[in-house]
Structures are given as structure tokens and as C-alpha cells.
């Protein structure tokens with residue numbers, strides 16, 4: 030994804046001023062392509078199926094005279110007369126088991142993996158000390174005066190005793206060079222001779238000798254090795270020894286012999302986020318094959334967005350001083366992140382290794398991403414996104430990105446537009462990461478007014494799916510009957526966070542058992558006044574904030590055309606100065622429909638009816654409780670007696686209230702002009718009411734002290750915020766299927782007001798809605814579950830249990846473009862888990878190797894069963910196409 034590119038100039042401040050010093054350091058840091066000496070027959074098995082194009086050059090070796098043969102072996106390697114292309118003759122000799130192949134590192138790892146995959150390592154009981162399988166041999170190379178032979182010196186002082194002793198038994202035979210390094214060395218040797226006379230400069234080279242353990246055993250047992258003997262060299266015959274690890278049981282807690290690739294990563298101090306993501310990646314089949322192979326050919330030396338910035342030459346003089354043979358001109362500082370990752374992957378796939386410390390990789394990473402320097406905990410997904418993007422830029426086969434103009438796509442079928450976008454993307458981006466992880470989705474913007482559709486196609490390398498808690502939202506509203514039959518009740522409903530107003534109405538109707546002949550009118554209350562009614566069913570619920578207070582009024586459906594009366598309440602306060610009494614509002618407004626031709630009596634009657642449920646029983650309206658109720662209702666207000674003429678009498682029952690309503694002068698009603706709250710006129714009881722054009726009559730009701738005592742105004746004041754939960758609920762973590770998360774991701778959503786879209790048809794900015802559809806799916810589908818939510822005020826982690834498929838993740842219902850060529854079924858092979866809370870916690874990985882699942886917990890590797898894979902810790906899911 031283009032959004033993950035990094036700054037290319039990170040860390041190149043002193044680059045040019047210091048290039049020669051850097052060049053030495055860099056080349057030695059590079060630890061370039063190593064050479065492996067392996068049994069020719071073992072190699073040849075692999076070669077037949079995957080390295081047919083690689084030719085070997087046969088060298089014969091013979092011992093030379095040495096002054097001190099006991100501590101030094103001197104060999105003379107000469108290019109044999111038999112040509113490497115002469116397959117028939119070559120293979121005849123190659124299978125004798127007495128010939129060796131010199132191969133480069135990537136060939137070695139590919140061959141190793143090939144044997145491993147082929148044999149599937151069933152015979153785990155066969156345990157062998159594999160530490161002997163791979164040993165390092167330090168040799169010195171120089172060109173002899175004749176220029177036709179290579180002098181190989183193996184000195185005891187350079188090597189471990191064991192390795193030196195073993196080496197006495199090799200190099201007496203024939204060596205096939207498939208690496209091309211010997212030829213290169215000859216060429217360079219000649220050059221040196223031509224330029225500076227007959228000097229005999231030496232190059233020190235470390236050889237990795239592999240798979241000859243059995244051969245040595247046979248030798249030591251005195252068995253004659255000749256061309257007719259069937260040798261049991263590791264991996265080369267029918268009775269193949271598996272690559273198993275033994276011992277080191279102090280770091281591995283299970284007794285089973287390890288398989289290839291089951292290598293832990295040491296925690297360097299809060300680096301479990303990195304270890305977890307790395308283990309998932311290094312068990313991704315395509316990446317394993319790629320990085321065990323010759324990935325260096327793709328290293329992107331020229332991409333300015335790559336992880337390196339500068340190209341320079343290595344002078345041959347320096348070249349001679351370092352231990353490895355390499356290209357005369359090496360652009361060693363390019364593609365360093367990919368090199369470091371490849372190196373780490375190979376270490377993790379090296380037989381006989383239990384745990385690896387990813388120190389070199391980590392410091393290389395920090396050079397390009399300072400945020401990963403130090404030892405703080407990070408988000409494994411953030412790291413993964415960074416790494417994938419960095420690897421992509423380092424390995425981009427496109428060296429110069431062409432500029433492609435996006436054409437006007439109006440009227441062109443989606444399929445063609447999608448292909449065009451895809452082609453353009455691939456013209457600029459072509460790497461193993463693209464081959465493996467890049468998918469494409471369709472993004473449609475829809476104008477809410479003219480319904481204009483605007484389609485674009487975007488690439489993705491992973492999907493970030495929301496969890497239901499971030500897609501659903503609870504809202505608490507107060508539901509009020511408008512016939513005075515019940516008390517106001519708070520109702521909490523769960524609605525889609527990005528839902529519409531109609532979703533809220535639907536949920537509320539169910540929750541409050543709305544009858545068929547009723548309808549709901551929802552109003553937002555602010556400062557004890559209705560500031561507006563929530564209108565259109567298609568309005569977004571995002572417009573309602575958590576601290577808003579909403580009331581839903583139940584109204585008779587068949588009275589929709591009648592005028593609506595809104596009662597707001599106030600206490601009368603005596604002003605300190607000369608002015609008249611001022612009012613102070615309280616409580617939630619009450620609402621009702623009134624007949625077309627109503628008068629003051631009708632208003633009065635209606636109000637008393639609405640208040641009916643709040644009427645306190647006689648025994649509760651004693652003085653002691655009155656004070657309490659008043660204080661709760663409005664603790665700051667000193668009540669003034671405004672109703673001088675009110676006679677205190679027994680609290681009437683509801684019938685009495687109804688009967689007496691027309692004559693009581695307890696409440697004062699005045700008509701408010703909308704928009705001008707100060708402009709009001711007293712409602713005269715026996716005068717007809719003037720219904721305004723808006724069909725809404727706003728009535729301010731002044732409550733005298735005596736009335737406040739009679740009614741439970743506390744209930745009127747109890748108006749919760751919508752975000753408030755009714756009770757402290759201790760619900761278990763939510764459970765949701767991965768398909769539901771995907772649906773939430775693909776669901777049509779209105780854009781926020783801050784993301785207004787310019788509609789080309791309306792020629793105006795509109796709050797469009799956006800719909801995503803999966804169009805093209807990658808081979809490896811990485812799914813990030815958005816467990817961490819970042820609110821304006823707090824960060825939170827969702828512990829939702831996501832029920833994800835392991836064996837068959839079927840995306841056929843979620844992909845709009847059906848490409849018959851490829852399957853849309855996926856199988857899980859790795860999970861990155863996060864345990865604990867924000868900013869800390871611990872990461873592990875579950876990875877499938879063969880049929881068996883393993884837990885990678887830093888340096889520890891355990892086998893686990895498949896039913897342990899699904900937990901609420903699952904954070905990043907890795908699927909491969911099946």
C-alpha cells in the first residue's frame with residue numbers, strides 16, 4: 030500500500046563524507062552469500078527437479094607437498110578435463126558418494142527444504158546428532174603461479190580440531206562447483222596477476238560443510254567407500270535420515286525431536302511483538318521458498334523508496350581484505366532490510382538450531398524505523414505492516430516506476446476499470462510481497478442526493494476488520510407515554526454504530542413493546558428544552574453523540590395530523606432587582622397531541638393528564654419528603670411562593686385532578702414563540718388557542734412550590750445520556766464470527782462530515798456513503814482484527830472472541846468479482862496473538878508446520894492441538910489459498 034512508504038533519506042546524513050569507512054564495515058556486516066560443501070548425490074537429487082539450469086564445473090583436487098602436513102592441508106584444485114555439461118559422464122561419477130558439490134547458500138537452503146518437504150519427516154524416532162551435520166571450515170584460497178590451479182590451504186590454527194580432522198578426509202576427491210564462485214575467483218586472480226605482477230594474495234573463505242556426518246562415521250568404522258557401496262549419506266538414499274534436533278531439552282519443553290523451521294526467537298526485551306509477527310511470516314510457504322532461494326537477484330538497488338539510499342563501488346583492494354568472495358562491484362548497502370530478514374529466515378530454517386537472537390535484524394530495522402529502536406512494546410500489526418512494505422520496496426523488481434494517468438472511467442465496465450488499475454499497480458509494484466499478499470477492493474461512493482456512483486479500485490496487502498463492539502453501539506433513551514399511563518422509563522438498545530435513525534426506531538419499538546397504533550417521536554433535550562426532533566429515517570446515527578440526552582415520545586399513530594403541544598417546566602424565581610419574576614427550567618419536556626381547536630382548558634387538562642403518573646401518594650407528600658424532592662430537583666433554587674391564592678388541600682386522586690383541572694390556578698401556562706423564548710403570552714383558559722403554522726404549540730409551565738411538592742419532579746429530572754449504560758453489566762466478552770467482521774467491513778457507511786465528497790454531478794460537496802467490495806483476493810490473506818480502539822480520550826482493547834474458520838474460510842459470498850481461475854477458499858496457517866491490555870501485554874504465534882500446530886512463545890516452541898488455536902487473543906490471522 031502506498032500509504033506505508035517510508036522516508037528514503039533516513040540515516041544517510043554522513044553517507045558521502047564517510048564512504049570508504051562505511052564500505053569496509055558494510056561488506057563485513059553483510060556476511061554475504063556463504064558457500065556450502067555438500068554431498069554431490071544429495072545435491073543432485075534436488076538438482077534434477079529444481080536446478081536443471083544450473084551447471085557445475087568439475088575440479089579435481091590433489092594434495093600438494095607441505096612442509097608441515099600435520100597442521101596444514103594444501104590442496105591443488107584444477108579444472109578437470111571432463112566438462113560439467115557432459116551430464117552422462119558427470120552423473121556417473123557424481124553418484125559415487127565420493128564427490129562433493131560446492132553450492133551457494135540459497136541453493137543449499139532450497140535443497141534442504143526440498144528434501145524436507147519430500148520426506149515429510151515421518152520417522153521422528155530416528156534421532157541423530159545433527160550438530161555434526163553442519164560445520165564450518167576456514168580455508169585460504171590463492172591462485173598458483175601457473176594460473177590454472179587454485180591452492181587451497183586448510184590450517185589447523187584457523188579451525189576447530191574436530192573440523193580440521195574431518196577436513197583431512199575430504200578434498201581428496203572431486204568437487205563440482207555449482208556456485209560459480211571458483212570460476213569468478215580464477216577470473217579475479219588473473220586480473221590481479223595481470224595488473225600487479227605475480228603476487229600471491231590470499232583470500233580467507235568460510236565453507237559450510239553439510240551432510241557428511243554419515244560419511245565420516247563410515248570412514249571411522251573402517252568401511253571402504255567406493256563407487257559400488259550404497260551410502261547412507263544424510264538425505265541422499267532411500268533410507269533418509271530426517272533432519273532432527275536432539276538435546277538442548279533445557280530450552281524446549283517437549284520431548285519430540287524438532288523439525289526444520291521449529292526455531293524459537295529470543296526475547297531481547299519486549300520484542301515479542303516482533304517475534305510473533307516474524308514467526309508467522311517465516312512460516313508463510315511462499316516467503317520461505319523465496320528467501321531460502323536466490324532472492325538477492327531481486328534486491329532493489331535503485332528504488333529511491335527502498336530501504337537504502339546510495340550506490341557505490343567496493344574497491345578490489347578492500348575486497349581482498351574481507352573474508353568472503355563476492356562480486357567485484359557490490360551495492361552492499363541496498364536492500365538491507367530484505368537481506369537482514371532473509372538472513373534471519375535462513376537462520377530459523379537451519380538444521381540443529383534451537384533458538385536465534387534476532388539482534389542483527391532488530392538493529393537493521395531500527396536504522397530505517399527509529400520507532401522500533403529501544404525496547405518498548407509495540408503493536409505486532411504495525412510492525413508487520415512496516416516490514417511488508419519495507420520488504421516490498423527492497424525487493425521491487427520495478428526499478429523505475431512509470432507514471433500512469435488514471436483515465437476517466439465513466440461508463441466503462443467495472444471489470445475493465447479494475448484490470449486497468451491492477452495493471453497500473455503492477456507496472457509500479459512487482460515483488461514477492463505483491464505476488465503473495467496483494468489484493469484489490471472496489472470502493473464505491475454514492476451521492477445521497479443524486480445517487481451518482483463513483484467507483485475506484487484500491488490495492489491492499491491486508492484487511493483491517495472492525496470487531497462488532499466497534500460496529501455496534503448501545504444507546505439509552507427515555508421513553509415517555511403521552512397518555513399519562515406510565516412513568517418515563519429508560520430503555521437501552523443496541524444499534525449499528527454507523528446505522529440509520531430507522532435502526533434506532535426499530536430497536537426501540539421492540540424494546541418498549543410499541544403497539545401497532547403507536548409511533549415514536551424522538552427528541553434531543555438540551556437545558557431542559559427540546560432542541561430538535563430527530564427526523565429522517567435515513568439520517569445517520571453518528572449524529573447522536575454519547576453525551577446527548579434523547580427522549581422518545583409514544584404518540585398515537587392516527588393523530589399525526591393534529592397539533593403537537595410541548596410542555597417545558599420552570600420554577601418561578603423572584604429576581605433580586607426591579608424586574609419581574611424570572612423562570613428557571615427543569616425536567617424533561619412533555620409532549621402530546623391536542624385537538625385542532627383547543628383552548629386553555631384543553632391545555633391544562635392535557636398537562637395534568639401527562640403528570641398523572643408522577644403524582645405522589647398522600648403519605649409521601651408530607652413536608653419532610655417535599656424538601657428532599659425539591660432539593661434533588663433543583664438544589665440551587667430557593668423556592669419562592671408564587672401561588673399566593675393556592676389553597677393547600679389533600680392531594681386529589683387522579684379523577685379529582687381531571688375534574689378540578691379547569692378551575693385550578695395552580696400551574697401557570699404561557700405560550701412561547703418558537704425561537705424567542707422571552708416572547709411569551711399568558712394562556713387564558715377560556716380563549717381558543719392559536720395554532721402556529723409549524724403545528725407545534727410550545728407551552729411553558731410555571732410550577733408553584735405546592736405543585737413541586739405534590740409531584741415527583743425527581744423522575745422528570747432523571748434523564749440519562751445516550752451513552753450511559755443502565756447498570757454496571759459484567760458481560761462475558763462478546764463472541765462474533767469472522768464473517769460478521771467481514772460484513773461490517775464491507776457494509777455501506779456514510780462518510781463523516783469531515784470527509785465531504787465532491788459529487789461531480791451535483792457539483793457540490795456531499796456527505797456521501799461509501800461501500801467496499803472485495804474484488805481480487807491474494808494468495809496469502811492477512812487479516813488484522815481491530816482490537817485496539819483509539820478514542821479521543823482513551824485507548825481500549827476489545828477482548829471479543831472471534832470465531833474464525835481454520836480449515837475452510839470461504840469468501841465466495843463476499844467477493845463481487847468471481848474469477849473462475851482461482852479458488853476463494855482459504856486455510857489458516859498462522860495467528861499472531863496478543864494477551865493483556867493496552868501498551869503492554871505479551872505476543873505469541875500459533876503456526877502450522879505440516880499438519881501439526883505449534884506455539885511459538887519467544888524462544889519456546891510447543892506442539893499444540895488445533896482446538897487450542899481459537900482464543901480471544903487472536904490478533905492477526907494468516908490464511909493461504911487452497
Ligand SMILES: [Zn+2]
Pocket residue numbers: 476477478479480481788789790791792795
Ligand atoms: Zn450528487
